[in-house]
Amino acid sequence: xxxxxxxRVENISIGELSKLSGVNIETIRYYERIKxxxxxxxxxxxxxxxxxxxxxxxAFIRRSRDxxxxxxxxxxxxxxxxxxxxxxxxxxxxxxxxxxxxxxxLSDLAKLEAILAETVAGCxxxxxxxxxxxxxxxxxxxxx
Numbered sequence: 280x281x282x283x284x285x286x287r288v289e290n291i292s293i294g295e296l297s298k299l300s301g302v303n304i305e306t307i308r309y310y311e312r313i314k315x316x317x318x319x320x321x322x323x324x325x326x327x328x329x330x331x332x333x334x335x336x337x338a339f340i341r342r343s344r345d346x347x348x349x350x351x352x353x354x355x356x357x358x359x360x361x362x363x364x365x366x367x368x369x370x371x372x373x374x375x376x377x378x379x380x381x382x383x384x385l386s387d388l389a390k391l392e393a394i395l396a397e398t399v400a401g402c403x404x405x406x407x408x409x410x411x412x413x414x415x416x417x418x419x420x421x422x423x
Contacts, residue, residue, distance in 0.1 A: 290328045295329075302341055348373075352377060400411055
């Protein structure tokens with residue numbers, strides 16, 4: 280994996296990187312284990328130290344995750360060179376596939392919204408044992 284920015288030594292601790300990025304320390308270590316984030320250099324005492332390249336890569340991963348990209352999609356984007364070096368054509372392929380998945384989920388959510396709206400509208404809001412919301416959630420209830 281190529282670094283997103285040229286490395287400059289800043290000696291940011293993992294705790295500080297976590298605060299700056301909003302990413303949990305264990306998540307940072309996980310990204311290192313799965314090679315999404317390069318293993319940082321360590322001090323003589325074994326403390327991890329990070330710089331601007333790691334900070335930017337982590338911010339890229341976090342924003343990509345916020346937008347619903349999978350770790351494999353993000354890995355591919357990073358392998359292409361990240362925000363500085365990736366070709367727009369290569370990124371377009373990944374983003375188009377992701378967009379298709381998002382549109383599929385939106386379609387499913389619209390169907391779910393219609394079903395729930397209809398079910399809730401049929402609910403009497405009373406204490407009767409017949410409840411269309413419970414009926415739709417509990418398949419065994421309808422067969423009783």
